[in-house]
Amino acid sequence: MKRYITLCVGIIYALLVLGCSSTDDKNSNSDPPVVEDLKPVPIEKTNATKIYMHYMAWFESNESTTDHKWGYHWTMANKNPNNVDANGRREIASYYYPLIGPYHSGDKDVIENHLLMMKYAGIDGILIDWYGTHDLNDYKMVKENTEQIIAMLDDVGLEYAIVYEDRFLKNIVDAGLSPTIGSAAKTDVNYMQSHYFGNSNYIKINGKPLLLNFGPITLTTPDDWTNAFSGLTTKPTFLTLWDKSSQAGTNASGEYAWVYKNSTYLTNFYTNTAPKLSIAMGSAYPGFKDFYKEGGAGDNIGWTIEHNNGTVFEETLGLAKSAKVNYLQLITWNDFGEGTMIEPTKEFGYSYLEKIKTFAGVKNSTSVFSEISTLYNLRKEKKGNADVQKKLDNVFGYFVSMQPDKAKQLLNEIK
Template identity: 65%
Template sequence: MIKNKILASVGIVLALLGCGGDDNSAYVPVVNPPAETFTPVPVQKTNGMKIYMHYMTWFETNQSSDNGQWGYHWTMANRNPNNVDPNGRRDIASHYYPLIGPYHSGDRDVIENHLLLMKYAGVDGLLIDWYGTYNVNDYRMIKENAEQLIALLDDVGLEYAIVYEDRFLQNIVNAGQAPTVTGAAKNDMAYLQSNCFNDANYIHINNQPLLLNFGPITLQTPAEWTSVFSNLNPKPTFLTLWNESGEAGANAAGEYAWVYQNNTHLANFYNNNIAALDVAFGSAYPGFNDFYAQGGGGSWLGWTIDHNNGATLDETLTMTQNAGLDYVQLITWNDFGEGTMLEPTVEFGYNYVEKIRTFAGVQVGNVFTDIGRLYTLRKQHQANAAVQAKLDKAFGYFVSMQPDLAVQTLNEI
């Protein structure tokens, strides 16, 4: 991706120079000091494990959508975010409420806020949930929002990889946009190879681009995956959900853990699966509490994992550390519908990003509330170019690991 450097404004000032009272005095252009350029600097941390965050780009508001309606992931079947309670909270399809309020995933201010919070929590990169390239249902919107996210990742200094959802491939065929499910998937892979796999900040493992699959669900034979990857060079380091790699055969390099029922399943994965896998990703999560039944979005899954005031996250992080893995996937940044969000909320504040920061051993001070203040000022002064320029500078200080200067800049506004 093209790096969008953040530059301080450069002006040329005309100064009147010469001897006092001299009629021959002249205007001479004086150039201000060179523009200040901010290059992202990695967060220093003591935990050598690679920490990746599972991320959703599927949120739309009534301001961002083409039809003026809130997206499904804020409404499900029966919620109306246009209804606001006395506390100022919109009626959304979740038991929990984002600290910055419900948002559009393609909003640059939102993306900036999320990425800075993750950076200062010690997160190395994002694993982006992705539905492919076709214009069916909300898949195109998810793709476009992901592109907005990816465009800013390099400026912040974070990596990324794709988590491919093959479950909806039959919808592409049914819509007449591809002849077969494997054909649709091959087109999606061609897009990733052309637009993502060669990015400098795309995650590579064993010199191959990392690709996760949430399944397999539709493509359930090794022959299908061999066909899907046939035009890729190099082939990806391909990970399936736990216990599913057999469906991809030799195409799979390993598996990743997820969240299910209770922590016993995570312990079983560590004890029984990882020894046989070339690549294994552990998981850590704060809890699980879906809104499907209340939101009319489907049946309740029949189980919950209590957040326990952060104890569940502590336990699953410790389990992953003790398993001796090189990689952990945090589940999730913002799946509000399933209640697995690590994003700051009204209910939990910044508690979860603070716990991740401790786990990572981040060696800089806690500036989460200041990052939140940057977002608030962005929205309060949307039409003020001078203030936005100052906020751009604060962003530059944050990404270049100069948080004291970032806070100083915010205090000037």
């Protein structure tokens, strides 16, 4: 009898436990863990001007090359970045020094840093200086770096277009890589169509892919460009350098301004040239001071525009605002050899990004540029720590989804 009673009690207890457990499971299933949406969100700004950044993808470090040598654009002919001074600065071919130090353009941590900085400054996309598809000199490396950058643009929520360099087409022919200059150009343009133009984040103007040319320099007749575009399904919205569109004839949709000597040339473009064009892209730049002679790479350009503590950038941004341009190219993110860089540097900090932010009318006034630098530094410091890298991936997700406060909080926890 005692055993029977004990058994009954045990059965009743078990049923109660199972019932409670079942209820708990139901409650658990009804309240699944919240999954955060960390997809890129556009930054809010009041200026309708499309702001694009001219970008160089040509930098190599001693870690990115097979021979462990630094690339030309850090060394020119006589500088050695392996030499480090008392302040920890490497010897590079520039008067200015990147805040994150000299780098490899294909480094994903570098790309992440650059794109986040641009996003929070109110920049819509990048215009990538591109040397084509042929394996000569550093052209292939530039193409590979370009495609590393393109692979991350969508994750950040930025657009892009190509700035095609036609000046080196003769080198392709001389190296026996193409029978004619025209066929070399056609190969490059067809590659753009099949690999870039169709991307959802490739910049379109009037429904057609935007293509800029730094020139023309080698393809100098309308027939040259008609041939280059002959294999395309849709001709691009094609912009040449200022006062060069006649060399492309009806293939050209307009022109874009650049940097030259002083702002008088930019004023003239807005006043006299732009009104005659179907599409006119303005420019703004912080200065110009090339390092070619000092770097043993030939003569200097012959003129200088001093940065003057940011007043030049403010002036050229102001000219663009007064001209009410629809499209503005910032010159440049990182041409350190010519001293036009807007990328944060030891000399200017984040000041140029803050000026762009003001011009763009970015609504979120919170500055996160230093935190984006912290993200980069932690990427490098904790390179072998998989758990920390996953947390840093979440920091990146918070940044691109416009949740900077959460990004800051997580960064503080990691530090």
